[in-house]
Amino acid sequence: MLDTLRRIVQEVNNAADIPSALDLMAKRVRDAMGTEVCSIYLRDEEEQRYMLMASEGLKREAVGKVSLGLSEGLVGQVGLREEPINLEDAFTHPKFHYLAGTGEDAFHAFLGVPVMHHGKVLGIMVVQQRDVRRFDQSEEAFLVTISAQLSAVIAHAHASGVLFDQLGGGADLPSFYDGLPGCPGAAIGYGVLLFPEADxxxxxxxxxxxxxxxxxxxxxxxxxxxxxxxxxxxxxxxxxxxxxxxxxxxxxxxxxxxxxxxxxxxxxxxxxxxxxxxxxxxxxxxxxxxxxxxxxxxxxxxxxxxxxxxxxxxxxxxTRRHIIFPDECILLGEDISAPMLMEVPRERVRGIVTTRGSRNSHMAIVARAMGIPTVVGAQNLPLKKMDDKEIIVDGFRGRVVANASAELKQQFQEIIAEEESLQAGLEKLRDEPAQTLDGTRITLQVNTGLMTDINRSLERGAEGVGLYRTEIPFMVRDRFPSEEEQRVIYREQLAAFAPHSVTMRTLDIGGDKSLSYFPIEDENPFLGWRGIRVTLDHPEIFMVQVRAMIKASEGLDNLRIMLPMITSVIEAEEAQHLIHRAWLEVRDEGLDVSMPPVGVMIEVPASVYQARALAQRVDFLSVGTNDLTQYLLAVDRNNRQVASLYNSYHPAVLHALMHVVEQAREEHTPVSVCGEMAGEPSAALLLMAMGVDVLSMNASNLLKVKAAIRQVDISFVRRLLNEVLAMDNGEVIGSYVDLQLTKAGLGELLRNRKVLA
Missing domain, CATH: 1.10.274.10 (PtsI, HPr-binding domain)
Structure with a gap:
């Protein structure tokens, strides 16, 4: 039976289109089960009915024409109950509804199972037989298994907007392809497919x-x-x-x-x-x-x-492909590498879409640094059909739109114009302090990792670097960079932002960040060998990096070193010992450098509950809200199956942040936030109300956050914080915060959370 299942699934997945896939499924299932009828009904949301879309055994002319209401007949009952219905004689069931013109009057035995995806009924699969008999448990289990496989095919078609288009619906309807937001913003342009050679x-x-x-x-x-x-x-x-x-x-x-x-x-x-x-x-x-x-x-x-x-x-x-990049170009690819991106004329790129990758991929980091609207992980996007087609990139929501209607395109054009106008209006705030109307001041810094980040950050008035991702220079090489190579890179960052501080995170690999020349094989990478665990196991790598950092700070004295993925006091102390040893070695070589402040990242629940103990031992704490939210909620935000559960406004996240700030305050240890929350105006205001000292974000978000801070009183934001800390629903909290800030006149700054049509 397993071989049969494998063959059916493989055939269906290789079908040319949805009608072919459904017809194949109906035929193969009927033959495999030795029954007389297999039919597939799909749910049409617009009509609120189940449409007969494929059948082997019923009259062919009924396909595409016969339908049932969502609560009508046995098909409707399967959908309502969301479980199989197995009857030896369907005619005797009170919900039986005869469908004239299908020829089903000869069939008594009935087995129907729902086709479900993410808790939603997409359709119903039915097998029927002339005999009055009950399908046995193995037959029922087989049909349930098959329906689970079919759900992926149908969900794919639903998500891309081609389901009822291919089945005979409107040919001019827009197609929507969902992915994950890589960089906020909206763009309209023509697709240019970048594909590797010999693939x-x-x-x-x-x-x-x-x-x-x-x-x-x-x-x-x-x-x-x-x-x-x-x-x-x-x-x-x-x-x-x-x-x-x-x-x-x-x-x-x-x-x-x-x-x-x-x-x-x-x-x-x-x-x-x-x-x-x-x-x-x-x-x-x-x-x-x-x-x-x-x-x-x-x-x-x-x-x-x-x-x-x-x-x-x-x-x-x-015939080496000579790519012609149009003036309004949307780069497309399975997984565009950062070098490929850097080869494209920046002035022509409006947006980026990949079918693979995550928000933390090197390319996504580069895209955010360059401020290019990006969608990653749009798995259902038919790349081969998108080359040279007009495409809309919705980086706010993580969605790609093809074949957009005139009205939808107009809506996005207005959003793009509003964003450009808003950004131009914010430029005047570059040299203004991030200070509330009643005088509370906070430091705004930037997250960097590339040389291209420097100019963008300084142009927006950054007051230093709250997170310099040192892994990026490692990721773009085919070997570990030498101490001198690292020193040169770090010196450029430190010198560019002096006298403001630059917080350099030690090598943070593992999880979804890998080095081709230092592969890490983990069954569960996010709970495996990553961050400080790797570098403490390889002090030869750690010491070279720290020595390069300290040497690069000579005469500038603006270096801060930050340790990632700390889960215990022992890890922090061991790393501090190595840093102190590296500093003494550099001093012995004749360089007059100060011992840099050392801090730890709070990004796992263990460090939240050891915040005070850690604050007693280090010079600062920095909260990485991306990983902290992920670990607190047990949600991999790069997994499309559960990404919707990732919510930084979840009460557990807000209370964890509040706890860290309160514990650090007891030890007079400053706290910064360098995760995505810091760059979202509404979340940034809540963090400021908690008492966070520094917010660090992508340069593209800095002026929006500064504008939001300068339009409110700290007393208003603190009242708002107290109100939401008493709430128990993250979705409600997010909506309530947006509503209150919109009433306060900040509506245009909250665009990055607006849900578009």
Whole structure:
């Protein structure tokens, strides 16, 4: 049964479109269960009905025409109860509703299961049989398992807005693709797909310009690949037996003009460019091999895939893609690297969208530093269809819109204009203090990690750096940077912001931040070997970095060192001992440098409850609200399944922050916040009311936060804080804070939390 399930799921996932997927599912399930009818009803939210969208066994003409209300008939009952209904004779059930024109009057046995995704009913799958009998438990379990697999396909289509479009609905409806916000902002532009070389899966669809020229390119590529295979066979003859060498003959036969290439040429003649035609043909053959029962034949899929890559590499080598970036460009890719981003003319990039990655990816960090609206993890976005298409990037909500209506496009154009106008109006605040109307002052600093951050930060009046991510110089290299290389990088940061302080976080890798040359294999990376745990286990790495920091501070005296992922007092003390030793070593080398202040990051529950003990031992505390919220709520915010549960206004988060500030105040130890909350105007005001001394954020948010602070009295914000600390619902707290601040005249500054249509 497991093999049957695997084959069905694989076939459905490889279907060309939703109608094909549904038809395949109905046919395969009917055959696998040996029953007479399998039907699939999908929920149409607009009509509030279940539509019959596929059936094997009922009359074909009923598909797409017959429907039931959400509480009508046995199908409606399955949806209402959100559980299977298994009846030996459906006609005797009081909720049975006869559907004329379907031909179901001959079938008595009924088994219906809901197709659910994220707690929502998307449709109903039904099997029926003439006999009066009850489906057994194994049959019911099989159908429930199949429906769970189908839910992903339907949810994908729902999310992308193509479900009822493909099933015969409106062809001009906008399509929405949800991801995660990478950098707030909105943008409209034309997609430019960046894809790695020799990666078949990334090749986009593109219309052919000259059929003869494309075929000629393919022929040239095939000549080179055939020679490459012959050369490999020649080298292999010295070490392989005759049986293994025969594989190369198979490769050459597959590359014969009348074999795979003939199919590629046929696809080119149908209007597809050579690379896209190659991808289509290879995908079909790989799929066919993978569906075979024989394990040996299934393995041949890898051979076909390898051949495809070789031909693609030759096609790309002879026609290196010269990318033309339009004036309003939306960069698209599975996972755009930071170097790829830096090669694109900045003045033309309006937005970025990736189907993989997270908010903490190197690219997302770079995008925020550059202020480019970004959506990451938009898994359902059909990249190959988006090249050169007009796209809207909603970085506030983490959504991509294609085929937008004129009204929707106008709405986003207004939002973009408002943001530009707001930012221009805020520029005058650059040199003004972050001070409330009744005189309470707070320091606003920036989070940095790239050289491009420096100018943007200084232009916005940053009063130093609250978090310098030292892992970024490590991430862009293929080896650990030397002490001198690190010293030069750190010196540039320290000198640029002097005399303001620069807080440098020691190497923070692990979790979702990895180094290609220092791989960390963890089954649960966020609870594994990361942050200070790595560097304390490798003092040779830690000492080199700290020595470079201290040397870089010579004559400036504005360095502060911060330790990440501290979970115990012992870790802090051990790291402080190493830092003190590094300082003495640097002094012994003749450099006159001061011992820098040392602080710890509060980002796990353990450090929250040891805040006072830590405050007694270090010079400052800095709260990383991103990880702290994630760990307190047990929510991976980069996991789309649970990202909606991530809420910085959750009462547990607010009370934890309040506890840290109160405990630090007892020891007269300053507290800063360097997580995303610090850069959100409404959250920043609450943090200020708690008594936080420093807020550190992305440079693009600094002037908004400063503007919000300068428009309120601290007494008003403290009253607001006391009110929300008495509430027990994070969603209610967020809405209430926004409402009160909007009433106070700060509505335009809260755009980064506005939900768009």
């Amino acid at each position: 078949l899966a990334s090749v986009p669809d593109r219309d052919v310009e000259d059929v003869s020229e494309e075929i000629s390119r393919l022929d040239d590529a095939l000549v080179r690949v055939r020679q490459e295979i012959r050369d490999l066979a020649e080298r292999a003859s010295r070490s392989l037996g005759a049986e293994e060498q025969a594989l190369f003959d198979v490769y050459l036969r597959m590359l014969d003009r009348h074999a795979l290439p003939a199919e590629v040429i046929a696809a080119i003649r149908e209007g597809q460019w050579a690379q896209g035609a190659l991808r289509t043909v290879i995908d079909v053959h790989v799929h066919n091999f993978e569906m075979m029962d024989d394990p040996y034949l299934r393995e041949r899929a890898a051979d076909v895939r390898d051949l495809g890559r070789r031909v693609l590499a030759q096609l790309q080598s002879q």
